[in-house]
Amino acid sequence: IQWCTGGAHACIASFFSYETTKSVVVKSWTLGLINRIVQLLILAYFIGWVFLHEKAYQVQDTAIESSVVTKVKGSGVYNKTIMDITDLVSPPQVSDTFHLDTLGPLIHFHLHFLCQLFLPLFPPFNPLVCLLPGIMTGRCVNSSNSVDSFCEVKGWCPTENDTVTTSPIMEVENFTIFIKNNIRFPMFGFAKGNLQPDITQDFLKTCSFHTQDNIYCPIFKVGDVLRFAQQDFYSIAKHGGVVAIKIGWVCDLDKSEEFCNPSYSFVRLDKKNNVSKGYNFRYAKYYKAENGTKYRTLIKAIAIRFDVIVYGAARKFNVIPTLINIVAALTSVGLGTVLCDIILLNFLKGAQQYKAKKFEEVEEEELEKQTMKLTSTLDSIVD
Numbered sequence: 001i002q003w004c005t006g007g008a009h010a011c012i013a014s015f016f017s018y019e020t021t022k023s024v025v026v027k028s029w030t031l032g033l034i035n036r037i038v039q040l041l042i043l044a045y046f047i048g049w050v051f052l053h054e055k056a057y058q059v060q061d062t063a064i065e066s067s068v069v070t071k072v073k074g075s076g077v078y079n080k081t082i083m084d085i086t087d088l089v090s091p092p093q094v095s096d097t098f099h100l101d102t103l104g105p106l107i108h109f110h111l112h113f114l115c116q117l118f119l120p121l122f123p124p125f126n127p128l129v130c131l132l133p134g135i136m137t138g139r140c141v142n143s144s145n146s147v148d149s150f151c152e153v154k155g156w157c158p159t160e161n162d163t164v165t166t167s168p169i170m171e172v173e174n175f176t177i178f179i180k181n182n183i184r185f186p187m188f189g190f191a192k193g194n195l196q197p198d199i200t201q202d203f204l205k206t207c208s209f210h211t212q213d214n215i216y217c218p219i220f221k222v223g224d225v226l227r228f229a230q231q232d233f234y235s236i237a238k239h240g241g242v243v244a245i246k247i248g249w250v251c252d253l254d255k256s257e258e259f260c261n262p263s264y265s266f267v268r269l270d271k272k273n274n275v276s277k278g279y280n281f282r283y284a285k286y287y288k289a290e291n292g293t294k295y296r297t298l299i300k301a302i303a304i305r306f307d308v309i310v311y312g313a314a315r316k317f318n319v320i321p322t323l324i325n326i327v328a329a330l331t332s333v334g335l336g337t338v339l340c341d342i343i344l345l346n347f348l349k350g351a352q353q354y355k356a357k358k359f360e361e362v363e364e365e366e367l368e369k370q371t372m373k374l375t376s377t378l379d380s381i382v383d
């Protein structure tokens with residue numbers, strides 16, 4: 001826009017002009033000092049923050065590959081019956097998610113049978129059908145009084161009684177969880193596990209993880225996990241819940257392998273609400289009597305679900321980001337000149353003279369004339 005203020009001719013002339021840099025040495029202590037301070041600040045930023053703190057000379061791999069194997073041990077008493085991990089832990093081959101039943105199971109012994117349920121025979125009828133514990137046969141006993149009307153349902157009998165209350169199995173608090181986690185950073189071909197290379201059977205049998213005192217023990221007490229996640233065992237055991245055991249692998253692979261270790265953190269993932277408190281699920285164990293009658297034991301398990309979540313990032317020196325950041329640092333050092341130019345051309349005494357010295361316009365014909373003049377002077381000297 002500035003080029004074109006002088007009309008179309010000036011606009012075209014400006015477009016086809018070439019700007020070249022010209023070095024003007026300004027002997028000013030103030031400017032010199034400002035220039036050096038700005039350069040120093042930029043260098044300090046790149047060395048201190050970009051290279052040392054952010055480690056911009058490294059490449060990062062966050063695509064961690066991981067396998068988790070868990071094993072729970074412990075036993076408790078419910079209704080004078082000993083219950084161990086095969087009764088309380090599911091699924092039996094546990095990996096990164098497993099459930100630990102905490103409440104005495106609500107057990108219903110069921111027969112595959114025909115049972116009669118009371119059903120109101122006037123609208124609204126349909127919503128109830130969805131909640132039926134079986135299939136309606138279509139046989140109904142109608143009465144003028146709806147309280148005496150029955151419809152037949154084929155299903156497992158007797159129907160579940162949800163009013164039965166049980167108390168938590170307190171021994172679960174002392175159950176132990178063994179977590180075996182192996183990881184790999186494919187970009188660097190680096191693999192490691194959470195079991196230290198010098199770990200012994202005796203250590204495994206006796207140790208218990210602690211966030212400060214025992215960070216290399218892979219055995220976690222349920223009560224400790226809940227405490228680290230700031231949860232009270234009794235209240236989570238009563239309604240069930242979901243707890244995450246997070247394993248973080250943040251590794252600087254420029255250092256020795258022994259410095260690449262997991263860090264554990266614990267958090268409850270489900271949020272409490274009034275309609276659906278905690279976590280529960282149903283499953284059944286099936287039997288068949290000699291006469292062919294099918295039985296099942298229906299169990300409504302109120303459980304703590306443990307999710308083992310593995311995350312991580314590894315970094316290692318690489319030439320390409322190092323070169324890119326060195327070039328960025330050197331280019332940025334030139335920013336000091338820009339600041340000094342602004343001060344020089346606008347705020348210093350004699351700014352107009354500096355402008356005149358810095359920006360000089362040279363016409364092509366004028367240059368040619370000057371060259372010819374110089375050549376003829378030289379010729380005359382030679383003659």
Ligand SMILES: Nc1ncnc2c1ncn2[C@@H]1O[C@H](COP(=O)(O)OP(=O)(O)OP(=O)(O)O)[C@@H](O)[C@H]1O
Nearest residue numbers: 071072073074175176177178201202204205219220
């Ligand atoms: N939940 C746990 N609590 C305490 N120790 C455990 C637990 N799970 C495993 N261990 C111990 O850790 C070690 C390695 O377990 P691993 O399952 O690999 O071997 P194992 O001989 O099959 O274990 P076990 O037969 O005792 O279940 C064993 O000494 C085992 O007793």
